[in-house]
Amino acid sequence: xxxxxxxxxxxxxxxxxxxxxxxxxxxxxxxxxxxxxxxxxxxxxxxxxxxxxxxxxxxxxxxxxxxxxxxxxxxxxxxxxxxxxxxxxxxxxxxxxxxxxxxxxxxxxxxxxxxxxxxxxxxxxxxxxxxxxxxxxxxxxxxxxxxxxxxxxxxxxxxxxxxxxxxxxxxxxxxxxxxxxxxxxxxxxxxxxxxxxxxxxxxxxxxxxxxxxxxxxxxxxxxxxxxxxxxxxxxxxxxxxxxxxxxxxxxxxxxxxxxxxxxxxxxxxxxxxxxxxxxxxxxxxxxxxxxxxxxxxxxxxxxxxxxxxxx
Amino acid sequence: xxxxxxxxxxxxxxxxxxxxxxxxxxxxxxxxxxxxxxxxxxxxxxxxxxxxxxxxxxxxxxxxxxxxxxxxxxxxxxxxxxxxxxxxxxxxxxxxxxxxxxxxxxxxxxxxxxxxxxxxxxxxxxxxxxxxxxxxxxxxxxxxxxxxxxxxxxxxxxxxxxxxxxxxxxxxxxxxxxxxxxxxxxxxxxxxxxxxxxxxxxxxxxxxxxxxxxxxxxxxxxxxxxxxxxxxxxxxxxxxxxxxxxxxxxxxxxxxxxxxxxxxxxxxxxxxxxxxxxxxxxxxxxxxxxxxxxxxxxxxxxxxxxxxxxx
Numbered sequence: 271x272x273x274x275x276x277x278x279x280x281x282x283x284x285x286x287x288x289x290x291x292x293x294x295x296x297x298x299x300x301x302x303x304x305x306x307x308x309x310x311x312x313x314x315x316x317x318x319x320x321x322x323x324x325x326x327x328x329x330x331x332x333x334x335x336x337x338x339x340x341x342x343x344x345x346x347x348x349x350x351x352x353x354x355x356x357x358x359x360x361x362x363x364x365x366x367x368x369x370x371x372x373x374x375x376x377x378x379x380x381x382x383x384x385x386x387x388x389x390x391x392x393x394x395x396x397x398x399x400x401x402x403x404x405x406x407x408x409x410x411x412x413x414x415x416x417x418x419x420x421x422x423x424x425x426x427x428x429x430x431x432x433x434x435x436x437x438x439x440x441x442x443x444x445x446x447x448x449x450x451x452x453x454x455x456x457x458x459x460x461x462x463x464x465x466x467x468x469x470x471x472x473x474x475x476x477x478x479x480x481x482x483x484x485x486x487x488x489x490x491x492x493x494x495x496x497x498x499x500x501x502x503x504x505x506x507x508x509x510x511x512x513x514x515x516x517x518x519x520x521x522x523x524x525x526x527x528x529x530x531x532x533x534x535x536x537x538x539x540x541x542x543x544x545x546x547x548x549x550x551x552x553x554x555x556x557x558x559x560x561x562x563x564x565x566x567x568x569x570x571x572x573x574x575x576x577x578x579x580x581x
Numbered sequence: 582x583x584x585x586x587x588x589x590x591x592x593x594x595x596x597x598x599x600x601x602x603x604x605x606x607x608x609x610x611x612x613x614x615x616x617x618x619x620x621x622x623x624x625x626x627x628x629x630x631x632x633x634x635x636x637x638x639x640x641x642x643x644x645x646x647x648x649x650x651x652x653x654x655x656x657x658x659x660x661x662x663x664x665x666x667x668x669x670x671x672x673x674x675x676x677x678x679x680x681x682x683x684x685x686x687x688x689x690x691x692x693x694x695x696x697x698x699x700x701x702x703x704x705x706x707x708x709x710x711x712x713x714x715x716x717x718x719x720x721x722x723x724x725x726x727x728x729x730x731x732x733x734x735x736x737x738x739x740x741x742x743x744x745x746x747x748x749x750x751x752x753x754x755x756x757x758x759x760x761x762x763x764x765x766x767x768x769x770x771x772x773x774x775x776x777x778x779x780x781x782x783x784x785x786x787x788x789x790x791x792x793x794x795x796x797x798x799x800x801x802x803x804x805x806x807x808x809x810x811x812x813x814x815x816x817x818x819x820x821x822x823x824x825x826x827x828x829x830x831x832x833x834x835x836x837x838x839x840x841x842x843x844x845x846x847x848x849x850x851x852x853x854x855x856x857x858x859x860x861x862x863x864x865x866x867x868x869x870x871x872x873x874x875x876x877x878x879x880x881x882x883x884x885x886x887x888x889x890x891x892x
Binding site: 271272273274275277279282283285286289290291292293295296299300304305307309311313315317318319320321323325326357358360361362363364365366367368369370371372374375378379381382385386389390391392393394395396397398399400401402404406408410 | 582583584585586588590593594596597600601602603604606607610611615616618620622624626628629630631632634636637668669671672673674675676677678679680681682683685686689690692693696697700701702703704705706707708709710711712713715717719721
């Protein structure tokens with residue numbers, strides 16, 4: 271017998287993914303930000319689910335509106351990572367019978383406010399008794415058939431970018447982040463991004479996933495990684511860079527742009543968005559080889575690599 | 582402050598449903614077996630989600646294959662209740678870090694076996710740490726646009742039918758039931774059913790929901806209610822009829838057929854299915870009035886009305 275803790279989340283999913291039945295209309299199954307399925311017509315559908323669980327994703331005294339915001343925001347961020355348009359969601363609520371209904375109403379108000387801003391309808395849901403409070407959000411989105419921006423498209427020479435700034439999100443941003451839906455759709459429409467994902471488990475861990483799917487490597491420049499003020503303010507003995515590389519729950523976009531289009535891309539981005547976008551490194555040829563260098567060219571070894579659910 | 586227990590599941594959902602954002606393409610939102618949304622093309626999509634939670638929906642020592650079977654079966658039963666065709670599902674697993682991966686693999690094997698039989702692809706999923714083991718399944722199905730069989734279509738004079746037999750499912754059937762997907766699709770295709778739903782919380786509670794949506798009443802004949810052998814064998818002081826009316830987790834179909842088509846319907850059903858189908862009563866005009874009579878015409882008052890999640 272092997273436990274979830276021993277095997278780790280990624281390997282658990284890999285073992286379970288082997289067992290599931292497929293259909294001919296499934297374009298992208300388990301292993302990307304969302305599943306992509308073909309349906310009659312000009313659009314592919316995007317299917318995703320995210321859980322927000324008490325003591326894992328929020329503390330018992332977190333503001334309930336923020337919990338709803340986070341649950342919907344995670345699903346919106348998944349759609350952003352493919353360049354998709356949000357359509358419909360179901361929200362399942364698990365809670366002990368002693369939970370105040372007013373708490374649940376506040377959660378739903380936070381969920382509804384963010385969903386409405388992105389034209390995501392909440393069309394169903396369920397409530398069930400359980401030992402802790404949980405939200406499970408299932409989302410359906412769409413994009414033009416065949417145009418999903420996957421994790422698998424990065425090619426050697428592509429320049430890696432991240433939106434916003436990273437690290438220290440536990441100080442509050444993990445509860446009130448802004449999903450990058452408009453940015454993701456714009457990146458897809460302009461065909462700027464060869465590969466894209468959102469940063470949920472930390473830049474290093476998530477980049478490793480992109481490299482695995484793209485069968486490529488990458489070199490990151492540590493001084494280019496955009497460090498959030500929350501990471502600079504952290505006083506726990508870990509450096510701001512370590513926070514930026516490993517904390518996760520940033521919900522920023524990580525994507526690759528072909529080198530030949532970098533100048534056009536940067537000009538077009540600045541003309542369209544106020545949000546900063548930073549080039550942090552390049553894609554290299556050797557599969558799985560991820561190197562981090564400081565400004566002198568010295569190779570750094572990060573102290574802790576992202577967030578692991580069962581570690 | 583009011584707790585979930587004080588308000589009850591139905592009223593909690595009613596209060597939360599008021600808060601959620603809508604879209605023009607939502608045909609049926611919160612309140613039926615599944616949500617129905619319009620999409621470009623000849624089909625409507627069906628969206629549903631169901632949770633299966635340790636100590637609520639299964640005991641810790643339940644066979645893991647059965648837990649997977651139940652989780653997928655509940656979603657398939659939702660599609661059956663609309664007359665829909667299953668397409669894709671996501672499966673989210675919550676589990677403590679000490680959970681054996683072999684347990685999860687057995688759960689997935691049970692889920693995969695049932696899903697494959699109904700051509701339901703499992704296209705994604707997630708694993709998250711939490712205090713008890715849970716499965717959350719999100720399903721997408723379809724049917725020809727505008728043809729979903731809702732709870733709201735029952736009319737006075739219609740005859741009420743249930744498939745199979747009811748009661749005592751906790752003895753085992755709740756873990757290995759057969760979702761009535763073929764039966765539901767056949768009822769829709771032949772336009773036999775004016776209203777339909779699956780029986781998850783007990784015949785009386787679920788029929789009340791149909792009556793509420795149809796703004797109608799009903800009269801049930803107690804001697805016609807098909808009582809399952811498990812209900813006859815129960816030795817807990819409650820009568821077999823009480824079990825059949827109130828236990829729930831039957832996952833049989835409850836539907837209404839216009840009186841003028843009853844003879845044709847019964848002949849067509851018998852020619853097509855071996856599964857029994859029993860007429861149990863009729864729809865009446867007075868909204869919300871549900872009457873249960875014995876064979877002498879005397880009105881019975883059931884002792885306990887179905888299953889309530891937070892009671």
